[in-house]
Structure formats: C-alpha cells, structure tokens
Amino acid sequence: MKAIKAWLLLIIFMVPVLVYAQSGITHPDGSYRNTTPKDFKAKNLSSAFYNELWTYHINLDNGVQVIYTFSINDFGSFKSRVTGVKLSVSWTDGKTYVVNKEYGPETFINEPDSMYIRPHPDRTYWAKGKLDDEHRLFFYNIKKGVQYDLDLTLFDIAPGKTIGNGVYKAGDNEIGMALLIPHAKVKGFVAINGDTLNVTGSAYMDHIYQNNLSTKVIDRSYRVKTGDAQNGMYFHYITLSRDGNSHIPIGFGIRYKQGRDYLITPSSIERVSSHPDEKLLDEYIKVKPYQTDMLNIRVDEYFNTYSILDEIGGIKKFFAKKALGGELFEMNGTVTINGNQPGYFYYMVAD
Structure with missing residues (x-):
C-alpha cells in the first residue's frame, strides 16, 4: 500500500513537470x-x-482593501533603476486612493533576518518583523491633498512556501516567486484624511522578481485568497x-485542509467572461489545479483599475507606453469561489 501511495505522489508531481518541459x-x-x-x-x-x-494584500472585515507594495524597477532607456513604495486603499466611500513614491537604489534597506524593508531611512513607510512572530506595516504620507496613515500588525502568520529555488524560465525570461505569507491575521488602524478606522482582517504577502518588463512577460497574473490557514487557499x-505558451500557466498556491497545507499547481486557466464595466477584467475564470477539482472563480465586487502610466498622462504616457511595450493594469476586489466561498483578488493584465 505504501508503495502505491508513493507512486501516486510521484505521478502527481511529475505531470506538471512534463507539461512544462514540453512547452x-x-x-x-x-x-x-x-x-x-x-x-x-x-x-x-x-x-x-x-x-x-x-506585495501585501490586506482584506479588512469592514470591506476596505489595502495593497502595499515595495519594489525595485528598471525601465531600460526610458528610466534608470529606482526603488519605491506604492499604497492603494479601496476606501469606505467607494473610491480607491493610490500614492507612489520613488527613490534611488542606494537608500534601499532590505534586512532578511528581521524582515525589514524600507525604500529610504528617512521616510515613514516600511515593514518589519520576523514572520514567526509579528510583522508590522507602517505608512504615513500626504500627496495631492490626501493624507494616508496606516499602522497594521500581521500575526498568527502561516509558514511561507516556495518550490525549490523558486525560479521559472521561459526562453530568456526568468520569474522567481515565493509566497512568504500565505495567510495572516491583521489588526491596527487605517486612516484617509484623518478618518481613522480601527480594523481587523486577513492578509497575504508574496515576493516575486523578473528579468524583463511585465508587459513583455505576462499576459495575466491572478492572485486569489479565501479562508484561513485551517481551511482556505x-x-x-x-x-x-x-x-x-500563453495557455500554460505557471506559479503555485497553497491549500489548507484541517490545518494541513498542500501544494496546488495550475493545469489550466480558462477566461470565461469579462466584467461588464471593465473589459480587461476577467469576471469569471475556471482554474484547474493538478491536485484539486475545478475552481470556478467569479468577481463579486470590483473596486478599481490602476495603471502607473495614468499618473504620467498626455504625450509622456504615449512615449512611455511605446518604450515599455504596452501598459500594465492592476485590478482588485472580492470573489466567490464555486458558488459559496468568499475571497478576494488582485489581478494584473498586460495590454
């Protein structure tokens, strides 16, 4: 019996490897x-x-969503390497507030032992704290007349996961991925223009990198979360x-059943329909992991579409889009999975 189980496990893990090799x-x-x-x-x-x-994506119990991203970006001849931070808050008034800040790479702080990241030592946006304890996110800034104030603590953090060296390759393109926080509870406060909310909720965080522009590498990026580290995904x-090879997805996920975690890798993703108010948004997708049944994922509430090029505007946007080979759109909101599981999403679309 043990030998049969071993062979079944071998087959499960070998199937995606063979498909990737053929592609x-x-x-x-x-x-x-x-x-x-x-x-x-x-x-x-x-x-x-x-x-x-x-990227930290935080879904709060009061319906507010926060996407907090630290970054290193190089845009070739269009723009030299920069580090930065972006905060996006889908607020109680139905609006999404977004602030971006950029700095030179020489000021960037990244200390793995304490999980400390900060684009500039004199600026009030950072994350810090070991993931086997508590991890704190802090942000304060005023931009274009909007005051952003955030102090959140992630706790009860599920162990992070990756696969081997975490690196996928397609031709000369290289994508690295680690799901550092698959699930965490959240507490603290968020404020927009002095309207302060004491909040609780859940969050995830992943760390990815790629050696080419997203507009050159990806067609779609799908982040979806539901449940918790007891029963969730x-x-x-x-x-x-x-x-x-756009029909063959890469990446991985984690499924929790009765507190145990299982790897889920994608076999196929079918884009069934687009959102009536945002044609770039896949309102309904069918995701088939190798290790589980089909996941029917439908957008329940759509909050916002954002492109960094929208902040440039005019003729500069035209030349930037041409230099970058297109535009990357980010969308977030809530989903329902298989008709009854509530969750939340963060999608990216290259166009």
Whole structure:
C-alpha cells in the first residue's frame, strides 16, 4: 500500500513537470518547502529591464482593501533603476486612493533576518518583523491633498512556501516567486484624511522578481485568497504572453485542509467572461489545479483599475507606453469561489 501511495505522489508531481518541459518552460529546481529569510532578500539582479516586488494584500472585515507594495524597477532607456513604495486603499466611500513614491537604489534597506524593508531611512513607510512572530506595516504620507496613515500588525502568520529555488524560465525570461505569507491575521488602524478606522482582517504577502518588463512577460497574473490557514487557499498563477505558451500557466498556491497545507499547481486557466464595466477584467475564470477539482472563480465586487502610466498622462504616457511595450493594469476586489466561498483578488493584465 505504501508503495502505491508513493507512486501516486510521484505521478502527481511529475505531470506538471512534463507539461512544462514540453512547452519550453523550466520548472523551479527543487521541492515544495518552507521559506527562509533568504527568500525575503532582494535579488536586485543586473538587467536592462528588471522588476522585483514585495506585495501585501490586506482584506479588512469592514470591506476596505489595502495593497502595499515595495519594489525595485528598471525601465531600460526610458528610466534608470529606482526603488519605491506604492499604497492603494479601496476606501469606505467607494473610491480607491493610490500614492507612489520613488527613490534611488542606494537608500534601499532590505534586512532578511528581521524582515525589514524600507525604500529610504528617512521616510515613514516600511515593514518589519520576523514572520514567526509579528510583522508590522507602517505608512504615513500626504500627496495631492490626501493624507494616508496606516499602522497594521500581521500575526498568527502561516509558514511561507516556495518550490525549490523558486525560479521559472521561459526562453530568456526568468520569474522567481515565493509566497512568504500565505495567510495572516491583521489588526491596527487605517486612516484617509484623518478618518481613522480601527480594523481587523486577513492578509497575504508574496515576493516575486523578473528579468524583463511585465508587459513583455505576462499576459495575466491572478492572485486569489479565501479562508484561513485551517481551511482556505491562496495562489498566485501567471499566464505568459507572446511566447506561444500563453495557455500554460505557471506559479503555485497553497491549500489548507484541517490545518494541513498542500501544494496546488495550475493545469489550466480558462477566461470565461469579462466584467461588464471593465473589459480587461476577467469576471469569471475556471482554474484547474493538478491536485484539486475545478475552481470556478467569479468577481463579486470590483473596486478599481490602476495603471502607473495614468499618473504620467498626455504625450509622456504615449512615449512611455511605446518604450515599455504596452501598459500594465492592476485590478482588485472580492470573489466567490464555486458558488459559496468568499475571497478576494488582485489581478494584473498586460495590454
């Protein structure tokens, strides 16, 4: 019986590897494992076009969503390498408030042992705290007449996961991924223009990097979370663009059943329909992981679409879009999975 189980496990893990090999996509080297502080460390690789992101997505019990991202970005001849931070808050008034700040790479702080990240030592936006204890997010800034104030603590943090070295390759493109916080509880406060809310909720955080522009690498990026670390799920799946293999997704996720975690890797993603108010948003997708039944994911509430190029505008936006090979749109909100499981999403679409 043990021998049969061993063979079944081998087959389950070998199927996605064979599919990736046939498509020209290289799967991460190594097995499913817990993350370590090294997985939080900035790669900061040398590349003409480079993106590295630490993304926190927080869904609060009062309906507010927060997306807090630290980044390293290189835009080739269009713009030299910068580090930065972006805060997006989908607020109680139905509006989404977004603030971006950029700095030179020489001021960037990234200390894996304490999970400390900060784009500039004199600026009031940072994250810090070991993931086996508590991890704090802080942000304060006033931009374009809007005051942002955030102090949140992540606790009861589920162990982070990755696969081997975490690196997927498709041709010359390289994408690294680690799900550092698959699930955490959240407490603290968020304020917009002095309207302060004491909040609770849940969150995840992942760390990804790629050696090319998102508009050159991805077609779609899907982050979906539901439930908790007892019975729940979080995944980040990506479909690749313009390489003949866009029907084969990469990435991975974690499914929790009675407190145990299981790897879920994507077999296929079918885009069934678009949102009536936002054509770029996949309102209904069918996701088939190798290890579970079909996931029917429908957008329940759509909050916002954001593009960094919207902040440029005019003729500068035209030239920026041309230099970058397109535009990357970010969308967030809530979903329902298989008709009865509430969750939340953060999608990216290259266009």
